[in-house]
Amino acid sequence: xxxxxxxxxxxFEGEVLKSDLPVLVDFWAPWCxxxxxxAPILEExxxxxxxxxxxxKLNVDVNPVTAAKYGIFSIPSVLLFKGxxxxxxxxxxxxxxxxVEKLDAFL
Numbered sequence: 001x002x003x004x005x006x007x008x009x010x011x012f013e014g015e016v017l018k019s020d021l022p023v024l025v026d027f028w029a030p031w032c033x034x035x036x037x038x039a040p041i042l043e044e045x046x047x048x049x050x051x052x053x054x055x056x057k058l059n060v061d062v063n064p065v066t067a068a069k070y071g072i073f074s075i076p077s078v079l080l081f082k083g084x085x086x087x088x089x090x091x092x093x094x095x096x097x098x099x100v101e102k103l104d105a106f107l
Contacts, residue, residue, distance in 0.1 A: 004042065004057045009065040012058065017084040019054055022107065026057045027067055027077040034093035035076040041096045042078075045103070052107055053080075082106055 007015045007025070016023045026042060028035035046055045060067040060075055070079060070086065078090040080102065087106045090099060 004046075004055055007056045007058050007063075007066075009063045012063075012066045015056060016081050019081070021052065021054045022080055022082040022087065024053055024055045024103075025079050025081060026055065027060050027070070027072045027075055027079070028057055029059060029061045029075055032075050037093045038076050038078070041099060044096065045099060049103065049107070053103065080106060 004026070005015070016025055024042070024045065026035070026038070042055055045053070058066060060072060070077075074091055076091070076093065078099070080087045080089075088102045090102055
């Protein structure tokens with residue numbers, strides 16, 4: 001399994017909001033079963049959208065400020081940030097097709 005870059009409350013602005021590439025942020029926690037279920041899908045997206053998006057993870061247990069700022073109440077929640085703004089949101093363990101449709105609409 002690939003290791004995704006981890007962002008924190010302190011690094012979120014620089015890594016996500018100021019990124020030149022659109023960033024897919026996986027709001028997750030290690031105890032969350034559905035979060036672990038979508039990890040392989042995110043790995044595939046990293047390869048398929050190489051150079052077009054960046055994928056990072058934010059552990060909501062360790063970084064509650066950012067999770068609260070974006071209204072994350074249910075995990076997994078995956079937000080696509082483009083130009084520092086939320087472009088789209090995917091909540092729950094959904095099929096890869098759902099991720100691809102949302103990404104393609106904004107890339």
